[in-house]
Amino acid sequence: MTENRSDTIRPVLASDLAALPLIEKWVAFASVSRDSNLPLIEWTRELLVAQGAVCRLTYDDTGKKANLWATLAAHDGETQVGGLVLSGHTDVVPVDGQPWDTDPFVAQVIGDKLYGRGVADMKGFGATVLMMVPELVRRQLRHPVHLAFSYDEEVGCIGVRRLIADMIDQGFRPAGCIVGEPTGMQVVIAHKGKHAYRTSVRGFEAHSSRTPQGANAVEFACEFVAKLKSMQRRLAAEGPFDPQFDVPFTTIHTGVISGGTALNIIPRDCHVTWEIRHHHLNSPLALFHEAKTFAESLLPEMQAVSPDTGVTHKQLSVLPGFATEASSEIAQLCYRCGELDPGVGAGKVSYGTEAALFHQVGVPTIVCGPGHIAQGHQPNEWISLAQLAWCERFMHRLADEICVD
Numbered sequence: 001m002t003e004n005r006s007d008t009i010r011p012v013l014a015s016d017l018a019a020l021p022l023i024e025k026w027v028a029f030a031s032v033s034r035d036s037n038l039p040l041i042e043w044t045r046e047l048l049v050a051q052g053a054v055c056r057l058t059y060d061d062t063g064k065k066a067n068l069w070a071t072l073a074a075h076d077g078e079t080q081v082g083g084l085v086l087s088g089h090t091d092v093v094p095v096d097g098q099p100w101d102t103d104p105f106v107a108q109v110i111g112d113k114l115y116g117r118g119v120a121d122m123k124g125f126g127a128t129v130l131m132m133v134p135e136l137v138r139r140q141l142r143h144p145v146h147l148a149f150s151y152d153e154e155v156g157c158i159g160v161r162r163l164i165a166d167m168i169d170q171g172f173r174p175a176g177c178i179v180g181e182p183t184g185m186q187v188v189i190a191h192k193g194k195h196a197y198r199t200s201v202r203g204f205e206a207h208s209s210r211t212p213q214g215a216n217a218v219e220f221a222c223e224f225v226a227k228l229k230s231m232q233r234r235l236a237a238e239g240p241f242d243p244q245f246d247v248p249f250t251t252i253h254t255g256v257i258s259g260g261t262a263l264n265i266i267p268r269d270c271h272v273t274w275e276i277r278h279h280h281l282n283s284p285l286a287l288f289h290e291a292k293t294f295a296e297s298l299l300p301e302m303q304a305v306s307p308d309t310g311v312t313h314k315q316l317s318v319l320p321g322f323a324t325e326a327s328s329e330i331a332q333l334c335y336r337c338g339e340l341d342p343g344v345g346a347g348k349v350s351y352g353t354e355a356a357l358f359h360q361v362g363v364p365t366i367v368c369g370p371g372h373i374a375q376g377h378q379p380n381e382w383i384s385l386a387q388l389a390w391c392e393r394f395m396h397r398l399a400d401e402i403c404v405d
Contacts, residue, residue, distance in 0.1 A: 022127035083143035089153030098379035121376030125180030139403035176330035180369030188367035193321030214266030221270035
């Protein structure tokens, strides 16, 4: 994805950023996905209600996490039809074991960067949206604006599914959506889909000195992983390719392998967690079928030892890909607000976002937000002050587009 302007016109200082106090507040909420996000959500709801927003919460099954849907009515009172969704997630990835040089839950400006967990992915965007609410209310909106803040995006885009279902049930029909994941403030019109699986190998235990009497689940699982790696090499070498993506081919990745109990015991069980990140030129189901067929080819050798051996597959999650036309109204709006040249190709990325789920229900969606994905999930996560300033300019130009005044 090629940037078609510099990050900033002049050096940016922390004092230039109107959203900085709100970013600092949001970062201070340690809303790691495994924990509750309710303190952040409830604080944000109170802030928005005080500014005239009408808010709805949708909870997870435990009641310890919630999505926030906040509506700013149009000047004529319309709240449901048309308008724009500004969307982001509130959860962040853990910091456990990462060598941070600063407190990850205290946003700190050092030089021309802001450090803290979530500053790039993606509390910088969410807090900047909050900063704009008083201006949007004061200038009055032509059409409603909805703020969508979700839980558990980092563990499979879980919360937003309930938020979107409630959006539909309540009759909201927005005309477009901007998801503020970090894109360097470039317009992203597509991302890959993702299928995640757990493949479980059931072997047959025996003493390691009696190797022929056992079926080693770890070894058979490793043969399966080697097959996945060979498929990945083929895709990288032969494609098909879409050069607009940052990684132009479909990828297959093994993330976790667990199995065995002791060196002198032939392992009975081994589990492999893996994924396919695909673009529109590949069928993830065809690739899964290829991997499954290979696994089935291992069965005769395993079952010659014991008929109780086998291989099973469980689909853990599916996130669809999405694609919006670069000529669409929502894309063109983002080009104008981002001060971007629409003649330069829009971006396509390999990571997944909640954009696909809004797009799936008929809401034209774009991904565009401050910071770069390379800085997300890392120790010493950071975002440049210039990127945050660019996002603020984007929001002010957005107000010019959608407000009466």
